[in-house]
Amino acid sequence: MESKINEIGCLIKSAQDGDEQAMTKLITIHKGLVFTIVLRMTNDYDLSQDLTQDTFIKVFMNIKRVKSAEHLRPWICAIARNVVRDHFRKAKRTQAISFESVKDFHVKGESNIDSTKRRMVIQDALAKLAERDRMILTLTYYDGLSLGEVAQALKMSENAVKVGVHRARKRLRKYLEGYEHELLSIR
Amino acid sequence: MSMNSCPYVEKIIDYRLHRLTDEERSSFETHLDSCPSCRHELAIEMAVEDELAAEFQPGLIEQAVMRRLEIHKEEDMRSFWLYSYRIAVLGITAAIAIFVLLPYLLKFPRSYLPDLGKYAIVFTDFFAGLASIDPIFFFMGFGYFLLITSSIYALVQLRR
Structure with a gap:
C-alpha cells in the first residue's frame, strides 16, 4: 500500500513537470474510477467516455494543486462529479433514465449474459436513488477507496458517510422489491 | 427489507x-x-x-486525453500571445497618447494647465520644444491614426 502511494506520488511529481508518460499512467490507474462515477451519474455510455476525458483534462490542467498522493483520488472523484454537474447544468437537461447502453458495458471479471440482466435491474434501481445516495454507494463499494477517501471526495464526515451508506442501501433495497427472482436466479 | x-x-x-x-x-x-x-x-x-463494486472500464482514452491536452496547451499559448499583444497595443497606445497629445495640450497657454511644480515645467518645456518642430506634426497625425485603430481593435478583443 505504502509503495503504491509512493509510486503515485512520483507519478504526480513527474506529471507536474509535464511528463506525458506519467500522465498516461495516472489516467490508466484512475480511468476505471472516474468512468464508474461518471457512468453512475449519467447512465449514458458515450457521454461518460467524453466526460471521463473532460475530467482528466481538468485534472492535468490543475495537477500542480495536488500536494500529496493521498489526496489525489478524492480530488479526482470531486472533479468527476463537478464535470458531470457542469455538463448537465450547461445542457439544461435532466438525467436520462435509459439503460439501453448498459448492455454494452465492459465490467471487470464478468462476461456472462445473465449478469447483464441482473446489472440492468440494479442499475435501474440505482438510477432512482438521489445523486448523493448513488455517489455514496458507488464510492463506498468501489474497490480500494477507504472510508476517509469517500468522506473527502463527498466533503462529508466519515460518520455521515457510514450513516449515508446504511440509508442508501435501505432505499436501494426498497426499489429492488419485486425483482428478487432476477437478482437471485442467476447467481 | x-x-x-x-x-x-x-x-x-x-x-x-x-x-x-x-x-x-x-x-x-x-x-x-x-x-x-x-x-x-x-x-x-x-x-x-x-x-x-463493479468497475466500469472505458475504452482506451489515454491517447485521446493526451491529444486534447496538447490542443489545450496550443490554445493556451495562442491566447497568451494574443493577450500579450493586446497589452502591448494598449501600452503603445498609451505611450503615443502621451507623446502626441501632450505637445498639443502644451500649445495652450500655460495658465490653462494645472501648476504641477518645477518638474512639470521641465516636462512641458520639453514637449513644447517637440511641438515646435514641424515634422513632428506629421508623426503626430500618423500616431493618431495608429492610436485610434489599435485602441478600437484592443478594446474589441478585450471585450471578447
Missing part, C-alpha cells in the same frame, strides 16, 4: 458492512442458519454489493 418481517433483517446491512460486534455477529450467524428469509435477504444484499 420490508419483504421480510424477521427482526434480524435490520442487521443484514451492518453485518455486511462489518459493523456488528463479535457477539452480535455470532448471534446473527446462528440466526441465519435457522432463518430462510434472512438468508434470502442476505443473498440479495450480496448481489447488490457485487454490482456496486
Whole structure:
C-alpha cells in the first residue's frame, strides 16, 4: 500500500513537470474510477467516455494543486462529479433514465449474459436513488477507496458517510422489491 | 427489507458492512442458519454489493486525453500571445497618447494647465520644444491614426 502511494506520488511529481508518460499512467490507474462515477451519474455510455476525458483534462490542467498522493483520488472523484454537474447544468437537461447502453458495458471479471440482466435491474434501481445516495454507494463499494477517501471526495464526515451508506442501501433495497427472482436466479 | 418481517433483517446491512460486534455477529450467524428469509435477504444484499463494486472500464482514452491536452496547451499559448499583444497595443497606445497629445495640450497657454511644480515645467518645456518642430506634426497625425485603430481593435478583443 505504502509503495503504491509512493509510486503515485512520483507519478504526480513527474506529471507536474509535464511528463506525458506519467500522465498516461495516472489516467490508466484512475480511468476505471472516474468512468464508474461518471457512468453512475449519467447512465449514458458515450457521454461518460467524453466526460471521463473532460475530467482528466481538468485534472492535468490543475495537477500542480495536488500536494500529496493521498489526496489525489478524492480530488479526482470531486472533479468527476463537478464535470458531470457542469455538463448537465450547461445542457439544461435532466438525467436520462435509459439503460439501453448498459448492455454494452465492459465490467471487470464478468462476461456472462445473465449478469447483464441482473446489472440492468440494479442499475435501474440505482438510477432512482438521489445523486448523493448513488455517489455514496458507488464510492463506498468501489474497490480500494477507504472510508476517509469517500468522506473527502463527498466533503462529508466519515460518520455521515457510514450513516449515508446504511440509508442508501435501505432505499436501494426498497426499489429492488419485486425483482428478487432476477437478482437471485442467476447467481 | 420490508419483504421480510424477521427482526434480524435490520442487521443484514451492518453485518455486511462489518459493523456488528463479535457477539452480535455470532448471534446473527446462528440466526441465519435457522432463518430462510434472512438468508434470502442476505443473498440479495450480496448481489447488490457485487454490482456496486463493479468497475466500469472505458475504452482506451489515454491517447485521446493526451491529444486534447496538447490542443489545450496550443490554445493556451495562442491566447497568451494574443493577450500579450493586446497589452502591448494598449501600452503603445498609451505611450503615443502621451507623446502626441501632450505637445498639443502644451500649445495652450500655460495658465490653462494645472501648476504641477518645477518638474512639470521641465516636462512641458520639453514637449513644447517637440511641438515646435514641424515634422513632428506629421508623426503626430500618423500616431493618431495608429492610436485610434489599435485602441478600437484592443478594446474589441478585450471585450471578447
